[in-house]
Amino acid sequence: xxxxxxxxxxxxxAGFGGLYAVRSLKDADVRITVIDRRNYHLFQPLLYQxxxxxxxPADIAYPIRGVLNSQKNxxxxxxxxxAVDVNTRKVILEDGETNYDxxxxxxxxxxxxxxxxxxxxxxxxxxxxxxxLEIRRRILLAFEKAERETDEARRQxxxxxxxxxxxxxxxxxxxAIGEIACKVMVGDFRTINPQDARIILVxxxxxxxxxxxxxxxxxxxxxLRRLSVxxxxxxPVTAIKADAVVIxxxxxxxxxxxxxxxxxxxxxxxxxxxxLDRAGRVLVEPDLSIPGYxxxxxxxxxxxxxxxxxxxxxxxxxxxxxxxxxxxxxILRRCQGLPSEAFRYVDRGILTTIGRxxxxxxxxxxxxxxxxxxxxxxxxxIFFLIxxxxxxxxxxxxxxxxxxxxxSARLITGGDKGIYPISPSKYRQ
Amino acid sequence: xxxxxxxxxxxxxAGFGGLYAVRSLKDADVRITVIDRRNYHLFQPLLYQxxxxxxxPADIAYPIRGVLNSQKNxxxxxxxxxAVDVNTRKVILEDGETNYDxxxxxxxxxxxxxxxxxxxxxxxxxxxxxxxLEIRRRILLAFEKAERETDEARRQxxxxxxxxxxxxxxxxxxxAIGEIACKVMVGDFRTINPQDARIILVxxxxxxxxxxxxxxxxxxxxxLRRLSVxxxxxxPVTAIKADAVVIxxxxxxxxxxxxxxxxxxxxxxxxxxxxLDRAGRVLVEPDLSIPGYxxxxxxxxxxxxxxxxxxxxxxxxxxxxxxxxxxxxxILRRCQGLPSEAFRYVDRGILTTIGRxxxxxxxxxxxxxxxxxxxxxxxxxIFFLIxxxxxxxxxxxxxxxxxxxxxSARLITGGDKGIYPISPSKYRQ
Numbered sequence: 079x080x081x082x083x084x085x086x087x088x089x090x091x092a093g094f095g096g097l098y099a100v101r102s103l104k105d106a107d108v109r110i111t112v113i114d115r116r117n118y119h120l121f122q123p124l125l126y127q128x129x130x131x132x133x134x135p136a137d138i139a140y141p142i143r144g145v146l147n148s149q150k151n152x153x154x155x156x157x158x159x160x161a162v163d164v165n166t167r168k169v170i171l172e173d174g175e176t177n178y179d180x181x182x183x184x185x186x187x188x189x190x191x192x193x194x195x196x197x198x199x200x201x202x203x204x205x206x207x208x209x210x211l212e213i214r215r216r217i218l219l220a221f222e223k224a225e226r227e228t229d230e231a232r233r234q235x236x237x238x239x240x241x242x243x244x245x246x247x248x249x250x251x252x253x254a255i256g257e258i259a260c261k262v263m264v265g266d267f268r269t270i271n272p273q274d275a276r277i278i279l280v281x282x283x284x285x286x287x288x289x290x291x292x293x294x295x296x297x298x299x300x301x302l303r304r305l306s307v308x309x310x311x312x313x314p315v316t317a318i319k320a321d322a323v324v325i326x327x328x329x330x331x332x333x334x335x336x337x338x339x340x341x342x343x344x345x346x347x348x349x350x351x352x353x354l355d356r357a358g359r360v361l362v363e364p365d366l367s368i369p370g371y372x373x374x375x376x377x378x379x380x381x382x383x384x385x386x387x388x389x390x391x392x393x394x395x396x397x398x399x400x401x402x403x404x405x406x407x408x409i410l411r412r413c414q415g416l417p418s419e420a421f422r423y424v425d426r427g428i429l430t431t432i433g434r435x436x437x438x439x440x441x442x443x444x445x446x447x448x449x450x451x452x453x454x455x456x457x458x459x460i461f462f463l464i465x466x467x468x469x470x471x472x473x474x475x476x477x478x479x480x481x482x483x484x485x486s487a488r489l490i491t492g493g494d495k496g497i498y499p500i501s502p503s504k505y506r507q
Numbered sequence: 508x509x510x511x512x513x514x515x516x517x518x519x520x521a522g523f524g525g526l527y528a529v530r531s532l533k534d535a536d537v538r539i540t541v542i543d544r545r546n547y548h549l550f551q552p553l554l555y556q557x558x559x560x561x562x563x564p565a566d567i568a569y570p571i572r573g574v575l576n577s578q579k580n581x582x583x584x585x586x587x588x589x590a591v592d593v594n595t596r597k598v599i600l601e602d603g604e605t606n607y608d609x610x611x612x613x614x615x616x617x618x619x620x621x622x623x624x625x626x627x628x629x630x631x632x633x634x635x636x637x638x639x640l641e642i643r644r645r646i647l648l649a650f651e652k653a654e655r656e657t658d659e660a661r662r663q664x665x666x667x668x669x670x671x672x673x674x675x676x677x678x679x680x681x682x683a684i685g686e687i688a689c690k691v692m693v694g695d696f697r698t699i700n701p702q703d704a705r706i707i708l709v710x711x712x713x714x715x716x717x718x719x720x721x722x723x724x725x726x727x728x729x730x731l732r733r734l735s736v737x738x739x740x741x742x743p744v745t746a747i748k749a750d751a752v753v754i755x756x757x758x759x760x761x762x763x764x765x766x767x768x769x770x771x772x773x774x775x776x777x778x779x780x781x782x783l784d785r786a787g788r789v790l791v792e793p794d795l796s797i798p799g800y801x802x803x804x805x806x807x808x809x810x811x812x813x814x815x816x817x818x819x820x821x822x823x824x825x826x827x828x829x830x831x832x833x834x835x836x837x838i839l840r841r842c843q844g845l846p847s848e849a850f851r852y853v854d855r856g857i858l859t860t861i862g863r864x865x866x867x868x869x870x871x872x873x874x875x876x877x878x879x880x881x882x883x884x885x886x887x888x889i890f891f892l893i894x895x896x897x898x899x900x901x902x903x904x905x906x907x908x909x910x911x912x913x914x915s916a917r918l919i920t921g922g923d924k925g926i927y928p929i930s931p932s933k934y935r936q
Contacts, residue, residue, distance in 0.1 A: 117651060117919045134563035136916040143695040144917065153697040156651040156919075174655070207920050222546060222585040226603070266572040268582040467907050467915055471900065478896050486896055487565035488573065490546045490585075491636050492921075 084109045084151075085413055088169055088176060090159045090346070091184035092119050092142045095378030095398035099182050100152060101145075102406040108413070110152040111176060113169065117141055117156050120206065121463055123395060124472070126247060128210035130254035131218065131262075131485040135207045137472050140464045159185070161349035164371045170349075179373065180409045183346065183360075184402065186379040187393065190342035190357070197318040201335040204247060211492055213336060217255060218490050220334045221263065224270045235331035237275040240323045242315050243339030244281030245288070246430040249298055251336055252279040253433035256305030261434075261483050277307045278332075280325055282314040282339075287430065287438070289392055294438040297447040301432040315339075341393070343380050350374070355382040364420035366405050372418065375408065377401035385423050395462065397423060431455045434480065513538045513580075514842055517598055517605060519588045519775070520613035521548050521571045524807030524827035528611050529581060530574075531835040537842070539581040540605060542598065546570055546585050549635065550892055552824060553901070555676060557639035559683035560647065560691075560914040564636045566901050569893045588614070590778035593800045599778075608802065609838045612775065612789075613831065615808040616822065619771035619786070626747040630764040633676060640921055642765060646684060647919050649763045650692065653699045664760035666704040669752045671744050672768030673710030674717070675859040678727055680765055681708040682862035685734030690863075690912050706736045707761075709754055711743040711768075716867070718821055719857065723867040726876040730861040744768075770822070772809055779803070784811040793849035795834050801847065804837065806830035814852050824891065826852060860884045863909065 085108045089096045092114040100112050118139040127133040146152050161170040162183070168175050189203035202212050217239065224236035241252045259275035266272070279286065279302060285295040286302075286309060299309050310325065317324035322331045343358035352368045353361045359382035362368060366375045366383070378398035383391055391397050400423060408418035429439030429451060437451035446454060456476065463469050475486055514537045518525045521543040529541050547568040556562040575581050590599040591612065597604050618632035631641050646668065653665035670681045688704035695701070708715065708731060714724045715731075715738060728738050739754065746753035751760045772787035781797045782790045788811035791797060795804045795812070807827035812820055820826050829852060837847035856870030858880060866880035875883060885905065892898050904915055 117647060117917070134565045134916075135918055135920060136563045139918050141695075141917040143692075144913065147694050155655060156648075157655070207918065211920070218546060219585075226584060226586065263572075265576050266570075467911075467913065471903070471915075474900070474903075482896075484573070484896065486900075487563075488546070488570040489564055489568050489636065491564060491640070 082109075085179040085409075086111065086177065087180045087182070087409060088113065088178035089182045089184065090114075090169060091186060091344075091378070091380075092116075093122070093184060093186055093378060093398065094395040095402040096182065096184035097142075097145065097402070098399045099184065099377070099402035099406050100149070102403050103151070103409075104149050106151070106406075106410060106413075108151060108180075108409075110149075111155060111178075112142060112146065112152060113155045113157050113159050113171070113176070114142060115156070115158040116206065117143070118207075119145060119464060121459075121468075122205075123459060124463075125204055125207075125210050126250045126254060128207065128487070129204055129213040129217075129251065130258060131214055131487045131489075132254070132479060133472060133475055134487050135210070137468055137475065138463070139207060140468060145464060159346060162346065162374070164350060164368075164374055167373070180412070181374045182402070182405050182409075183350075183374070183376045183380060184378045184398070185344035185346050187341035187343055187357075187359075189337060190340040191337070192340055194318070197337070200318045200320055201242060201323075201337040203337040204251070213251075214487070215490050215492055216334050217258070218488060221267070221270070221272060221275075222490070223333070225267050226269070231331070233270065234276075235321055236333045237270065237272075238278070238330065238332035238334070239275060240278045240280060240330060240332045240335045242280050242318075242323070242335065242337050244279055244283070244286030244309070244311070245338060248279055248281070248336075248338035249286055249302065249430060249432055251338060252277055252302055252307045253305055253431070253436075256302065256307045257433045258485065260306055262485050262488075273306070275306075277305075278330065279307055279309050280313050280315055280323070281309070281311050284312055286311065290428065290430070290438060291440060291445060294440060294445060294447060298430070298432055298438050301436040305433050341379070347376070347380060350376075357382075365408050365418040366401055366421050367408070367418065372412070375405035377405050383421065385425075391423055392428070394428065396426060400424065429455050429458070511538075514608040515540065515606065516609045516611070516838060517542065517607035518611045518613065519543075519598060520615060520773075520807070520809075521545070522551070522613060522615055522807060522827065523824040524615075524831040525611065525613035526571075526574065526831070527828045528613065528806070528831035528835050529578070531832050532580070532838075533578050535580070535835075535839060535842075537580060537609075537838075539578075540584060540607075541571060541575065541581060542584045542586050542588050542600070542605070543571060544585070544587040545635070546572070547636075548574060548893060550888075550897075551634075552888060553892075554633055554636075554639050555679045555683060557636065557916070558633055558642040558646075558680065559687060560643055560916045560918075561683070561908060562901060562904055563916050564639070566897055566904065567892070568636060569897060574893060588775060591775065591803070593779060593797075593803055596802070609841070610803045611831070611834050611838075612779075612803070612805045612809060613807045613827070614773035614775050616770035616772055616786075616788075618766060619769040620766070621769055623747070626766070629747045629749055630671060630752075630766040632766040633680070642680075643916070644919050644921055645763050646687070647917060650696070650699070650701060650704075651919070652762070654696050655698070660760070662699065663705075664750055665762045666699065666701075667707070667759065667761035668704060668763045668765070669707045669709060669759060669761045670765045670767055671709050671747075671752070672766065673708055673712070673715030673738070673740070674767060677708055677710070677765075677767035678715055678731065678859055678861055680767060681706055681731055681736045682734055682860070682865075685731065685736045686862045687914065689735055691914050702735070704735075706734075707759065708736055708738050709742050709744055709752070710738070710740050713741055715740065716859065719859075719867060720869060720874060723869060723874060723876060727859070727861055727867050730865040734862050770808070776805070776809060779805075786811075794837050794847040795830055795850050796837070796847065801841070804834035806834050812850065814854075820852055821857070823857065825855060829853065858884050858887070
């Protein structure tokens with residue numbers, strides 16, 4: 079078959095879903111175009127370690143071209159997709175367009191501030207490398223400014239860190255900041271004591287890690303308290319300002335506020351003109367295609383789908399990976415004139431970490447916490463990292479940090495002079 | 508002696524000169540304040556490897572507080588010094604001031620565009636981590652844009668890289684870009700062939716590496732030509748525009764232009780109101796102090812001083828390190844009421860590298876080139892890197908790159924979407 083006559087599969091987004099989809103098409107008799115607005119695949123589960131100065135971006139990111147170099151049926155476009163025209167079968171890019179025969183949409187989610195977009199400049203979220211570097215800059219700069227601050231109230235505000243949202247990202251961020259304050263920075267300052275820092279994890283619901291069993295939530299909370307993290311449950315945030323957070327009616331002066339509370343689907347979903355759920359995710363058919371367009375598949379965080387028990391599938395890497403492979407399976411069936419098949423998620427468990435040597439995990443009926451869960455967490459994460467080099471360096475960094483308490487990436491970068499002010503006007507102009 | 512009565516030594520700038528000065532004061536009976544606008548010491552000789560995607564910033568940068576953590580007589584200010592008042596003995600900060608009894612100024616140099624500051628936005632120089640990340644972004648983005656460009660002339664311009672200045676930084680950048688194009692990226696693209704990239708090293712003088720012996724200059728040039736670098740000597744740049752460089756009257760369309768041609772002293776020097784040389788450097792006394800103010804020392808790239816043969820000392824790390832130690836030696840003598848002593852530079856040689864397994868070096872009467880010089884280069888650089896972790900990771904990265912041709916830090920970061928346009932308005936607003 080002539081190359082140009084082969085079906086053209088377009089995959090938008092090279093996260094876990096998109097990347098595992100394209101790799102599953104390695105030997106297929108199709109032409110593939112991967113479109114991403116970044117030139118790298120990001121291992122998002124470890125992004126909080128970049129934000130908290132443990133890892134460098136290059137340790138958890140891998141150039142998409144590097145992954146797909148040897149996959150000769152595949153081309154890569156560094157481009158931003160802004161819409162899909164399902165009727166003419168086109169993906170509209172910011173600077174062009176491309177036709178498809180089959181489409182896999184895997185563009186994920188971005189932060190949602192629950193109707194308060196003005197909070198974003200004060201409380202950055204954590205979705206990509208630039209977010210992580212901005213958060214790292216704010217955390218480190220707050221300690222530096224506190225060291226030179228002479229006003230006691232202002233110094234206390236500089237040493238107050240509020241993390242909004244008690245899901246896995248919020249718990250991991252709070253734990254890592256707790257470690258920095260209580261362990262990593264001890265002895266580094268002359269005026270302040272980093273251990274005086276207040277780290278507050280704010281959760282609107284009745285417990286942190288709501289997707290985990292209740293006893294593991296309680297264990298995670300105990301681990302956080304050992305790192306001096308103040309866990310506030312049933313505490314909805316009602317306002318975020320330049321230098322403070324308001325929880326119900328209590329105003330907490332805080333120079334650093336981080337957002338880990340809500341996400342909303344990539345706006346690309348709306349251009350499909352099919353039903354979406356409240357978070358803007360696409361309500362896909364059981365086979366992961368969209369209603370009326372069997373050649374368009376939506377996977378990963380962008381797809382809303384329930385398991386056999388009627389529970390919404392969570393926005394986790396294993397879900398995206400399995401869906402990416404399943405969408406490819408269905409495309410290959412369609413190429414052969416066969417009907418597509420329904421997706422079934424195989425749940426192998428969930429786990430999250432709380433600082434050094436502590437984690438909680440649930441694998442089927444097995445629940446783990448503490449050191450054993452932490453070891454499981456390490457090996458599962460190393461296994462899914464792409465590239466020997468990244469695996470080796472990340473393991474080395476963890477071993478080094480475990481032995482020395484050092485953080486290798488304590489750099490304040492970005493901004494004109496490295497000390498540009500924490501001001502809304504400078505962030506995301 | 509009461510701590511507050513001890514002489515207060517202020518050191519501005521934590522580069523090689525400043526950092527070795529403060530470490531030499533470890534056991535001295537003084538109070539020390541280190542002021543830097545960055546929170547890290549940067550190993551500048553390897554910065555070009557960050558700009559060319561071989562290393563991550565954290566591999567060659569080390570937090571100043573981390574280095575000085577155990578030196579209890581020393582405090583660190585993250586602050587920008589904007590002037591010195593030598594009469595009242597004050598360093599004026601952007602947001603405050605500090606008194607000194609002894610001052611060591613080691614703020615180095617910044618880029619000079621020879622009276623054409625408007626060239627900076629088109630041709631960034633390489634002085635700090637943010638510069639390096641911007642250069643990395645431009646180089647990688649040029650290949651990405653070329654892959655999608657349909658106009659042949661525009662594509663050729665995207666694949667043209669001009670490096671202005673044939674000193675060590677220019678030679679190292681040109682060699683590293685040559686390797687990326689000819690080796691690292693082979694097979695990564697479907698439309699372009701990265702080997703078609705034109706890399707042009709432009710030098711106004713009659714030979715590259717003018718500070719090296721002539722035969723080593725010729726060997727460096729031959730090494731660059733093997734990496735397909737077009738070396739243009741006697742070629743003064745007369746204009747730099749958004750998409751082109753003009754060499755004499757020849758206009759070369761090029762999307763990526765890098766500046767490695769000229770430096771000028773940090774503007775802090777002017778506030779001293781003592782004689783400066785043409786590049787704005789302070790003409791220091793033989794003991795490294797400034798005329799009329801024996802308590803003020805200027806060291807490193809910021810100081811203009813000649814050796815016994817009347818040659819200007821070069822802006823190299825060994826000069827700065829020896830001067831930092833010597834300034835401390837003189838401060839300690841003054842504290843004891845002894846006269847200060849003249850500085851003498853002990854020249855242990857110079858060396859520079861040109862891509863993989865090639866370098867040139869001169870140690871006294873010994874000249875090296877090729878593989879042996881490269882091995883010398885590796886071990887000298889590893890030796891001067893601060894911190895076991897950085898030494899280990901950099902050696903690993905080099906061994907990995909040598910074995911696989913991979914570059915671990917091929918990430919396009921910064922900018923709104925990772926693909927923000929190469930446009931002057933977005934850089935350094």
